[in-house]
Amino acid sequence: MAIIIDDISRTFREFLILPGLTRKEHIPGNTSVRTPIQRYSREKGPGICLNVPFTSAAMQAVSGTELAIALSRKGGCSFIYCSQPIEEQAAMVRKVKEHKAGFVDSDSNLPVSATLQDAVDLRRRTGHSTIAITADGGRHSKLVGILTSKDFWEFKDDLSQPIKNYFTPLEKLVLAEEGISLQEATDKLWKHKKECLPIIDKDGRLRSLVFRRDYFDHKSNPDELTDDKKRLFVGAALNTFDYKTRARALVDAGADVLCFDSSDGYSEWQTEAARYLRQEFGEKIILGGGNVVTREGFRYLAQEAKLDFIKVGIGGGSICITREQKGIGRGQASAVLEVADERDKYFKETGIYVPICSDGGLNNDTEIILAMVLGADFVMMGKYFAQTHESPTPKITYKSRVYKPYWGEGSNRARNWARYKEGESGPMLFEEGVDAYVPYSGHLSDKVDISIAKLKATMCNSGANNLKEFHQNTRVTRVSELTIVEGGASTVEQLDRIYTERE
Numbered sequence: 001m002a003i004i005i006d007d008i009s010r011t012f013r014e015f016l017i018l019p020g021l022t023r024k025e026h027i028p029g030n031t032s033v034r035t036p037i038q039r040y041s042r043e044k045g046p047g048i049c050l051n052v053p054f055t056s057a058a059m060q061a062v063s064g065t066e067l068a069i070a071l072s073r074k075g076g077c078s079f080i081y082c083s084q085p086i087e088e089q090a091a092m093v094r095k096v097k098e099h100k101a102g103f104v105d106s107d108s109n110l111p112v113s114a115t116l117q118d119a120v121d122l123r124r125r126t127g128h129s130t131i132a133i134t135a136d137g138g139r140h141s142k143l144v145g146i147l148t149s150k151d152f153w154e155f156k157d158d159l160s161q162p163i164k165n166y167f168t169p170l171e172k173l174v175l176a177e178e179g180i181s182l183q184e185a186t187d188k189l190w191k192h193k194k195e196c197l198p199i200i201d202k203d204g205r206l207r208s209l210v211f212r213r214d215y216f217d218h219k220s221n222p223d224e225l226t227d228d229k230k231r232l233f234v235g236a237a238l239n240t241f242d243y244k245t246r247a248r249a250l251v252d253a254g255a256d257v258l259c260f261d262s263s264d265g266y267s268e269w270q271t272e273a274a275r276y277l278r279q280e281f282g283e284k285i286i287l288g289g290g291n292v293v294t295r296e297g298f299r300y301l302a303q304e305a306k307l308d309f310i311k312v313g314i315g316g317g318s319i320c321i322t323r324e325q326k327g328i329g330r331g332q333a334s335a336v337l338e339v340a341d342e343r344d345k346y347f348k349e350t351g352i353y354v355p356i357c358s359d360g361g362l363n364n365d366t367e368i369i370l371a372m373v374l375g376a377d378f379v380m381m382g383k384y385f386a387q388t389h390e391s392p393t394p395k396i397t398y399k400s401r402v403y404k405p406y407w408g409e410g411s412n413r414a415r416n417w418a419r420y421k422e423g424e425s426g427p428m429l430f431e432e433g434v435d436a437y438v439p440y441s442g443h444l445s446d447k448v449d450i451s452i453a454k455l456k457a458t459m460c461n462s463g464a465n466n467l468k469e470f471h472q473n474t475r476v477t478r479v480s481e482l483t484i485v486e487g488g489a490s491t492v493e494q495l496d497r498i499y500t501e502r503e
């Protein structure tokens with residue numbers, strides 16, 4: 001007979017935070033959500049940290065380069081998915097590392113022979129209104145001029161006209177040469193009161209563009225996470241099959257952190273792979289893994305695989321059907337509570353702190369906050385990021401609402417890849433994820449700002465200025481079903497509901 005443990009699998013919605021004493025110093029401006037992503041010893045204290053405790057899931061529909069850039073600019077970290085060929089994953093990592101904040105590779109380019117109609121079509125496709133005119137329309141070809149939406153009126157000018165009658169030619173542009181610093185480029189824009197500064201090489205070929213609006217954007221991202229060479233911070237996922245060649249390619253491409261992507265990490269596959277990678281790369285790499293949902297799983301990976309951080313969660317993901325398919329998993333709150341308890345015990349016993357990440361099943365900001373207070377050092381999210389403008393999928397409109405496609409790594413759509421085949425050979429016989437759509441939620445930056453503002457506000461309510469205090473000092477209560485009803489807007493009529501019913 002199986003051993004039945006005396007426990008009920010609980011979810012985040014079953015908990016509420018009790019306020020602690022808020023002192024005058026407990027204001028969002030004084031509150032830090034910086035958090036470790038690397039194991040550390042009691043004597044040395046935390047090493048590499050995230051500036052915000054958010055990571056994006058290693059999934060095809062989530063962690064592409066654009067999202068990775070946007071998230072690390074907010075202070076978090078993406079894990080570029082490994083369900084793709086090694087060279088393609090490494091190229092994505094390289095692209096993030098090569099991204100020079102403020103220096104934009106022009107994606108809207110036309111040759112001199114183009115018409116205004118071509119410019120309008122291109123603008124619709126890219127959404128960008130500054131078009132570089134180059135000798136042959138290539139993004140790094142000889143620069144000839146710049147066309148912006150101010151140079152013609154779409155509904156007044158004859159769109160069959162060639163753009164050469166409209167764009168600002170090279171000799172009238174303010175330009176800079178490759179090698180200029182971002183500070184110098186910004187000063188030049190400011191001095192000449194320009195919106196855009198093209199950067200060219202010594203042969204006059206376009207290298208990049210610097211925009212005035214990006215300067216303000218940069219100023220509004222004080223938490224940007226970078227490596228010691230000021231390049232954006234990025235992670236990449238690994239599987240336990242081709243990890244030897246994959247890890248080498250990812251480290252060479254500049255990945256700052258690697259993480260095994262597996263639905264069940266309590267396995268000899270993962271310790272074997274982790275030991276190999278440590279031997280190969282030493283302490284040079286930050287290596288995470290998982291997923292586990294028990295204290296035994298955590299201790300095994302902390303002790304035997306010596307991982308830097310361990311992900312917690314099986315079966316809670318929004319696209320996940322693992323529990324239905326295989327009857328395995330655990331309520332995410334119970335899993336985080338138990339693993340966090342074991343992490344703290346392990347720290348007490350050994351003096352080594354191994355951060356944990358709550359992965360999957362976070363449906364809103366409240367659940368993110370609860371995951372953090374129940375013990376997570378940081379969270380990993382798929383749906384949350386898949387919904388944003390920066391995720392790699394196209395927007396789709398259905399019945400006047402905007403959606404983005406989102407599918408599990410264990411779904412048929414991503415099935416050619418290894419994540420769910422550990423220890424097996426042959427074709428995958430069943431799915432563990434679904435193929436779905438999620439509502440579009442706008443730009444990542446705005447979304448993360450709101451979530452972090454709420455997290456900091458709750459930390460202030462509970463009398464905490466940092467996540468350590470939030471973990472240690474906060475009291476949490478379990479709730480009844482009726483408390484959940486009481487907590488919503490239940491006894492008033494909300495206008496949008498009345499209108500929807502009338503429609």
Ligand code: IMP
Nearest residue numbers: 057317318320361382383408409410433
């Ligand atoms: P979400 O934030 O609730 O959307 O969950 C994202 C997490 O679900 C990922 O980080 C993975 O741990 C997990 N996941 C990704 N794809 C699958 C799948 O196909 N089946 C089960 N879990 C998945």
